[in-house]
Amino acid sequence: MGRTRAVALVGMDAHVVEVEAHLAASVPGFTLVGLPDASLAEARDRVRAAMTSSGLGWPQRRITVNLSPAGLPKAGPGFDLAIAVATLAGAGVCDPESVAAQVHLGELGLDGRLRPVRGVLPAVVAAVQAGRHRVVVPAGNVDEARLVPGAQVAGAVSLAQVAAAHGAQVEVPAVDPVDPPRSPEDTPGGCDLTDVVGQATGRWALEVTAAGGHHLALIGPPGSGKTMLASRLPGLLPDLDDAAAVEVTAVHSIAGTLDPGTGLMRRPPFEAPHHTASAASVVGGGAGIPRPGAISRAHRGVLFLDEAPEFAPAVLQTLRQPLESGELRLHRAAGTARYPARVQLVLAANPCPCGNAVGKALDCTCTALARRRYLSRLSGPLLDRVDLQLDVLPATRAERRAGARESSAVVAHRVALARDRARARFQGTGWSTNSEAPGAWLRAHPPAGSAVRDLERALDRGLLTMRGADRVLRVAWTLADLAGAGRPEQDHVAQALALRSRTAGPT
Ligand SMILES: Nc1ncnc2c1ncn2[C@@H]1O[C@H](COP(=O)(O)OP(=O)(O)O)[C@@H](O)[C@H]1O
Ligand SMILES: [Mg+2]
Ligand SMILES: [Zn+2]
CATH class of the missing domain: 3.30.230.10 (Ribosomal Protein S5; domain 2)
Structure with missing residues (x-):
């Protein structure tokens, strides 16, 4: 034997x-x-x-x-x-x-x-x-x-x-090793915020998103720079710690997307499935033991849904559970596969089918019904979970002329400092970013006096649900962390409200 x-x-x-x-x-x-x-x-x-x-x-x-x-x-x-x-x-x-x-x-x-x-x-x-x-x-x-x-x-x-x-008497032929399969596509390395002209609000929203671990929605006409902004988010995130690096590398090893010779994946991944992608390729699937999908390959990184309303409704729907639990369970006759899926979600969308319904929407050729329907494809399952939602308008002429622009490295440094503050505050709680803070914690740690009143008023007038108020508070904490403040002030709450309601102007 x-x-x-x-x-x-x-x-x-x-x-x-x-x-x-x-x-x-x-x-x-x-x-x-x-x-x-x-x-x-x-x-x-x-x-x-x-x-x-x-x-x-x-x-x-x-x-x-x-x-x-x-x-x-x-x-x-x-x-x-x-x-x-x-x-x-x-x-x-x-x-x-x-x-x-x-x-x-x-x-x-x-x-x-x-x-x-x-x-x-x-x-x-x-x-x-x-x-x-x-x-x-x-x-x-x-x-x-x-x-x-x-x-x-x-x-x-x-x-x-x-x-x-193992001691067999056999001739060992000299053969070349078989190369492992290479990953199909490269993540957008080497793209930097210095390339982005103008877009003050968009840049600021990226920084806040990176610092707090929030989800982000970018809404604007074609060619305004939504894809450009979104693909620069990973460059603002800190390196993965040891445990996260092993998790991420393991997922990519199973998915067959690990680049040989790169060692442990130390950078947050970026996955941008095309809107024609099947549910299996977004959340995982396949015969036998299912393979991880884009949402798991984006674990501890960024899942970017470009042209998000164009995804099949069934695909958008399947994202709901993993976004909530940070984990994906795929049940098959061959067994249940579990894959981690803690991602920062970034959605990009045109405001309407023709793409022009922004600002005064003069050029929009869509019917009112078509306009309403378009973004509502996202609202149920996804948009409710997105803390930051903003309009992205094409850079103005003045912006195009403006001089020096900050690089990703400078912004990433501020993000790292803000993340350190949040981590110190949440020590021993099991979560480390503001996006993870439970509602109970947020209510037990209210912002400074007058800021609370603004929120109360928005709640009273029905502009905000309780869940929405929690999301505003999370972003307000991130704004406070970026500002080095001990707790959110009135200004942070007001800005957080604006950043989730597509009304934020340039900061
Ligand atoms: N703010 C900007 N700064 C620099 N280039 C821009 C900007 N906005 C758009 N562009 C240019 O336009 C192209 C299309 O931008 P993209 O991000 O794909 O727009 P969107 O995703 O909103 O349709 C980019 O590749 C870039 O060359
Ligand atoms: Mg685009
Ligand atoms: Zn339109």
Whole structure:
């Protein structure tokens, strides 16, 4: 009998799996037990082909490979390598003790080459947590696996190389490692606020959004700079701390969007799904164990819905639950996958179908009904949660002429100071930004005297709901943090009110 271990991933939850191969002197055959996933049936053919083409032969015996625990849905980093080395150990080709002492991750090509797999980071984290520090991974996954503290990682390019390391008498051919799949699109790195002309209110709203962790909606005609502003938000956010960096990197490892060789993702991600995207690609999905969608790939970063009213209503609706809980649960027959989804949401929208209903709306060709309907597509599920909503108008001629503009680095510095103040205030509460402060806390810590009266008046006149008032208070706290004030003053509350009602003028 040969045995080793691999790792199964169910969403972000990784479980160490025992792989045992029994070889009996009976009618030759090959059975895999404990593999509900159809993709793993193919593992059988790959393992057999890879062993044969690597010159390791195929034992003419009755081979039964058991993956346990049986009830666990098994997907994620290929089990191929573990199945192959367990079989080789059972056949006496490899040293059983050497094989049993290590965790094996990787998919096999028919030619015996080892192919990189998704989810290596969370898999190795789980292995180390289970006390299994020695891990063999495909060469293309070595950098990712080595990010895990305490892991002793060996990389290999082929099954023959792994088998030889476990004592098999086999020739190890010199082959190039198979590159991991590259992430499809780049996040907008290298875009800076210095590029944005004018837009004083838009810039200020970005700064407030970054400092408080708030959601933001930008409403304005085409070409006014909404997309430009939104894509500059990540550049204002501080680096991720260690725990967040591991979470974010793990999600991207599972999604297959981790850039090889970049190490832990230290910067907040930016995801901008197109408005034609399906619900599966926005929130996650797919056959078997579902993959994380854009909202999870944006975890601890920014989810940007450009042309937000153009998204399918069903897609917008599915965002509601994860925005509330910061987590996504996808239920499938194969099991429930959990992915983190704590994002800052940025919505961009034209004010109406023709895009011109701003200011006096002279050029708007839409009917009153069409105008009303357009933004109301967002209102129910999403706009209610957005603390800052503002009109973005094209830069004026005077603004276009104005001189020096602040860079993202300068603004990011103020954001970091404001975040430090909030974190210090919330120490021991379990939340760290104003956007997370519960209503009870906000009401127990009211702003300075006269500011409260303004809010009361807005509530009395029905301009604001209680929930809306909480949102104003959160933003007011962020304005106070940016100003270095100990608590919100009247001016902060007034500005916060303006910033959520699309009436904020230039500051
Ligand atoms: N305030 C601005 N400063 C500099 N360039 C701008 C500004 N507004 C618009 N632009 C230019 O117009 C283009 C379109 O802007 P964009 O952000 O895509 O507008 P929107 O998303 O509102 O339709 C940008 O690529 C940029 O070149
Ligand atoms: Mg745009
Ligand atoms: Zn219009």
